[in-house]
Amino acid sequence: MKLEIKRIKVNDIIFGDETIVKDGVLTLNKEELITELKKVPGVVDVALDFAFPGDEIRIIPVKDVIEPRVTVSPKGVRGFSGVNADIVQLGDGVVHALDEVAIVTIGDIVGFQEGVIDMWGEGAKWTPFSKTKNIVVDLKCDKSLKPHEHEATVREAGLLASELIGLAGKDCTKFVKEEVYEMGMPDEETKKYPNLPKVVYVEMLISQGLLHDGFCYGINTRFTLPTLLHPNEELDGAVISGNCVAACDKITTYQHQNNSVIKSLYARHGKDINFVGVVISPELTTLDGKFRNADFVSKLCSQLGAQGVIVSEEGYGNPDSDLVMIAERLEKKGIVTVLITDECSGWDGLSQPLTDAKPEAKAVISTGNVSKVVHLGKAKKILGDPESIANLAGGWAGAYDPETGTMSCELNAVIGATSEIGFHNCTIKVL
Amino acid sequence: MNKLIFTNNEKLDGRGISVIFVKGSYRRVLEECLRYLHRGGRLLTHPNPASIKLFHSPVRSILIEEGSVDESSILLMERAIHQYDQIMTLHEVDNRNLVHYEMMDQAHIDSALEELARWQSS
Amino acid sequence: MKKILYYVNQFFGQIGGEDQAHIAPVYKKEAVGPAMGFAKMLEGEAEIIGTLICGDNFFNEHNEEALAFIKDINEQEKPDIVVAGPAFNAGRYGVACAGVAEFFALEAGIPVVTGMYEENPGLEACRGISYVVPTTDSAGGMRKALPTMAKIAVKLAKGEEPVAEEDGFFLRGIRETVFSDKIGSERAVEMLLKRLRGEEFETELPMPEFDNVEPAHAIADMSKAVIALVTTGGIVPHGNPDHIQSASAQKWGKYDVSKLEMLKGDYETIHGGYDPVYANEFPDRVAPLDQLVHLKKEGAIGDVYKYFYTTTGTGTAVGNSRKFGQEIGKELKEAGVDGVILTST
Amino acid sequence: MATITTISESVGANRIVPTVAIPYPVGDPALESKEEPLREELVERAIKALKTDVEKPTIFKKG
Known part of the structure; x- marks a missing residue:
């Protein structure tokens, strides 16, 4: 498979009468975009705003983040296969992406959503999405929609917005970066690199219903057994996020399209390792489901002849059990495993970081303490629902200081802060 | 083996499964469950949710199957209580959004029941 | 000038040795014992306003009273910094220093500097909440420990944040979230x-280690063996005479059962971690003395050891559990016990 | 003698007899008159374990 992602430089974004990128300026036709988005059943109103790195803007509550792209070849392929476009095999072709531009969908479906992105100051340090030029899409939906319908509507409209805006880069010829992801199927690659250790990436996805779902080729992963993907498929949009609550450690669609573990392994394919594939493993609510998927994942890894595996988690709480169960099974098969997870070591950083422990979980990357308290400044402008600020500040008395407008909150409320696919650069230092 | 749901969610529809109502907090439900598991039974769902915000929920339901003492269930329940305490050390229960938490709790039990229904003939 | 309150036990408080370990706390408005030398190392940044002296046994056995006294002194003197010990490898003194640290650091919000040997049972309880300087296992290390402790106290007096590597105290185990120069996925790969090449690697999230213990040899002739009964199920004589805590136990109990056929009738449970009905109805369901007496009568075992040992397992700190195990084990060994039935709940 | 044997193993116990339940490890109120034989068997198994040589944490099951 060969996938080329050609990245188009965007220095500024303005509204205008057509949606096009020229000489580093992205122009958006606001009315046209809003009309198109309102065609999605259930969407009653849309607001578009910009939030650039350094602006004193707070975006809350963030539902998803998506990279605006267009598939240039093969011709005629549009959008996210199986979701809002016809079924097509992903992973081959040429894609134009608006570099470091992100579509950020907001709007709370349930009252307790709290994911925040601050574009400036202390808050900006803790989220990867303070460094992207964000087009914030506030989708107001029909009040009569039931929550899961509301979620589906906002998800669909968000993906559509990323496609419509992605079209602006269709005819560009100048690129700031051209990423090429070329890799054959395992047999072929093993013949080329017979003595490089085979490595599999196991990516766990929250799959527990309402606001806690993942989708692979449009199928809700709650209904699938663990499955095998070629790395290019995920980089080409096969996996999208339906998960709106776990702010710090949910995997946004942007992070699927630019999966950091896949990119890190790709960079070493053919040099240090033979990257044989990506296994998507759903995190289910039932324990039998967890046991079954852990067994299935470790069998799949053996089938692929894996000698080393990286496992990334999504969320915090019951998924910790899946993580150590998978590690246990792989290590018992002699497959060397590295886990990536965030931890909760309390406000004082003193409590036991992971409650579900097995001796086999001995090689772990910690992406930070979800209970670390950070202090956010007073925003000049809030995009989204100020009411959700109360969720953020409501965690405990005294979190919000009315005089200065400053507020303290835990990392777990900051989008992507402790990203468990290692997309961000937090780690732990023991003092 | 018949199933039980321990819950403090008044709005919960057990979908035909007998419900043991626990008066009190999310943590009370965890404690009552542990007491029960001490003498028998097996956890069918993990006691805790998958995202931290849901730990702040005032309500929580847990699905159990009757039967003999199951060591791993007792161990898992004790760890779930520890995990809950860690997240909630200085956090207040979020009563502001009770209605939505009740709905989310129902959705997750339905999701579990649906999973089980798909796999078990009974 | 910041005010320092200095805590010492009966020995360093120059009152007496083991014979005076029972004395109640006293407060002297002057520097006593190690505090005198300590006072000279404060570079004018702080001064010692008084020394609080308490017997090690008193502190552990009359914990509530000792803490009440310390609370009064705190309200009366309002110290800015508290220094305790160093306790070297003295177990009860170390646990007392940890208790002092827990009160001042956690409840009164006052920084505490202390010092002890790495194997002191008090270390685990206070290393995360106070600045604990590593010392030798005996008082000979005083000359080396005091200056390091003083340097930390001076830094605190100046309002600076002491750093483990620079100021020489045990890593406090605080897991601080910081930024790495590499994103998580790079670090994972x-x-x-390293693991694929069999090289050393350092996990960023250590799992609790699993202990392993050298197994004792099998008992050859059981018909002559003395078997002791021990439990962490919190089974105590009615009224809990030694006030063993129902959770996070600070002590264990030892009771003569040589004249009993069973625990039923004389014993109850105070354990906070399980439904007490069944144990109160028949305590031998947790600690089966009746069965051991029965086996003795049948000649299957030589004898049931005179003393039954008990404590509460739930919520008890690992440090304390290890201490209890060592203390009880030592007594059983010295009493010539051959085997132990240890039940837990 | 413990109900959660994995914890016993993790702290290095070498002879472990799995017991009935946490509130009554060496007993079972539900058995009423038949509780005695159960309790006897459990303690005898513990004594047998003390007479057996082991190299590592070993669980002594019934029979």
């Missing part, structure tokens, strides 16, 4: 490559 590098760790995987």
Whole structure:
């Protein structure tokens, strides 16, 4: 498979009468975009705003983040296969992406959503999405929609917005970066690199219903057994996020399209390792489901002849059990495993970081303490629902200081802060 | 083996499964469950949710199957209580959004029941 | 000038040795014992306003009273910094220093500097909440420990934040979230490559280690063996005479059962972690003395050891559990016990 | 003698007899008159374990 992602430089974004990128300026036709988005059943109103790195803007509550792209070849392929476009095999072709531009969908479906992105100051340090030029899409939906319908509507409209805006880069010829992801199927690659250790990436996805779902080729992963993907498929949009609550450690669609573990392994394919594939493993609510998927994942890894595996988690709480169960099974098969997870070591950083422990979980990357308290400044402008600020500040008395407008909150409320696919650069230092 | 749901969610529809109502907090439900598991039974769902915000929920339901003492269930329940305490050390229960938490709790039990229904003939 | 309150036990408080370990706390408005030398190392940044002296046994056995006294002194003197010990490898003194640290650091919000040997049972309880300087296992290390402790106290007096590597105290185990120069996925791939090449690697999230213990040899002739009964199920004589805590136990109990056929009738449970009905109805369901007496009568075992040992397992700190195990084990060994039935709930 | 044997193993116990339940490890109120034989068997198994040589944490199951 060969996938080329050609990245188009965007220095500024303005509204205008057509949606096009020229000489580093992205122009958006606001009315046209809003009309198109309102065609999605259930969407009653849309607001578009910009939030650039350094602006004193707070975006809350963030539902998803998506990279605006267009598939240039093969011709005629549009959008996210199986979701809002016809079924097509992903992973081959040429894609134009608006570099470091992100579509950020907001709007709370349930009252307790709290994911925040601050574009400036202390808050900006803790989220990867303070460094992207964000087009914030506030989708107001029909009040009569039931929550899961509301979620589906906002998800669909968000993906559509990323496609419509992605079209602006269709005819560009100048690129700031051209990423090429070329890799054959395992047999072929093993013949080329017979003595490089085979490595599999196991990516766990929250799959527990309402606001806690993942989708692979449009199928809700709650209904699938663990499955095998070629790395290019995920980089080409096969996996999208339906998960709106776990702010710090949910995997946004942007992070699927630019999966950091896949990119890190790709960079070493053919040099240090033979990257044989990506296994998507759903995190289910039932324990039998967890046991079954852990067994299935470790069998799949053996089938692929894996000698080393990286496992990334999504969320915090019951998924910790899946993580150590998978590690246990792989290590018992002699497959060397590295886990990536965030931890909760309390406000004082003193409590036991992971409650579900097995001796086999001995090689772990910690992406930070979800209970670390950070202090956010007073925003000049809030995009989204100020009411959700109360969720953020409501965690405990005294979190919000009315005089200065400053507020303290835990990392777990900051989008992507402790990203468990290692997309961000937090780690732990023991003092 | 018949199933039980321990819950403090008044709005919960057990979908035909007998419900043991626990008066009190999310943590009370965890404690009552542990007491029960001490003498028998097996956890069918993990006691805790998958995202931290849901730990702040005032309500929580847990699905159990009757039967003999199951060591791993007792161990898992004790760890779930520890995990809950860690997240909630200085956090207040979020009563502001009770209605939505009740709905989310129902959705997750339905999701579990649906999973089980798909796999078990009974 | 910041005010320092200095805590010492009966020995360093120059009152007496083991014979005076029972004395109640006293407060002297002057520097006593190690505090005198300490006072000279404060570079004018702080002064010692008084020394609080308490017997090690008193502190552990009359914990509530000792803390009440310390609370009064705190309200009366309002110290800015508290210094305790160093306790070297004295177990009860170390646990007392940890208790002092827990009160001042956690409840009164006052920084505490202390010092002890790495194997002191008090270390685990206070290393995360106070600045604990590593010392030798005996008082000979005083000359080396005091200056390091003083340097930390001076830094605190100046309002500076002491750092483990620079100021020489045990890593406090605080897991601080910081930024790495590499994103998580890069660190993961590098760790995987090290593991694939069989090289050393350092996990960023250590799992609790699993202990392993050298197994004792089998008992050859059981018909002559003395078997002791021990439990962490919190089974105590009615009224809990030694006030063993129902959770996070600070002590264990030892009771003569040589004249009993069973625990039923004389014993109850105070354990906070399980439904007490069944144990109160028949305590031998937790600690089966009746069965051991029965086996003795049948000649299957030589004898049931005179003393039954008990404590509460739930919520008890690992440090304390290890201490209890060592203390009880020592007594059983010295009493010539051959085997132990240890029940837990 | 413990109900959660994995914890016993993790702290290095070498002879472990799995017991009935946490509130009554060496007993079972539900058995009423038949509780005695159960309790006897459990303690005898513990004594047998003390007479057996082991190299590592070993669980002594019934029979």
